[in-house]
Amino acid sequence: MAARKARTRKPPAAQCKPCKGTGEVSRTVRVGRKHREVGEQTGLCLNCFGTGEQPTA
Ligand SMILES: [Zn+2]
Numbered sequence: 001m002a003a004r005k006a007r008t009r010k011p012p013a014a015q016c017k018p019c020k021g022t023g024e025v026s027r028t029v030r031v032g033r034k035h036r037e038v039g040e041q042t043g044l045c046l047n048c049f050g051t052g053e054q055p056t057a
Contacts, residue, residue: 019045
């Protein structure tokens with residue numbers, strides 16, 4: 001049995017899903033009672049808080 005070299009190779013940080021690793025998420029902005037869409041707005045991803053990495057909890 002050949003001795004295996006133990007490599008401590010750290011896998012790359014998992015990409016945050018909601019923002020796809022960008023740290024920002026675009027959300028549709030709606031206004032009024034009819035919720036008319038007025039455009040998109042980018043906001044900080046609340047899942048990774050802008051890091052773009054999937055938090056390991
Ligand atoms: Zn994120």
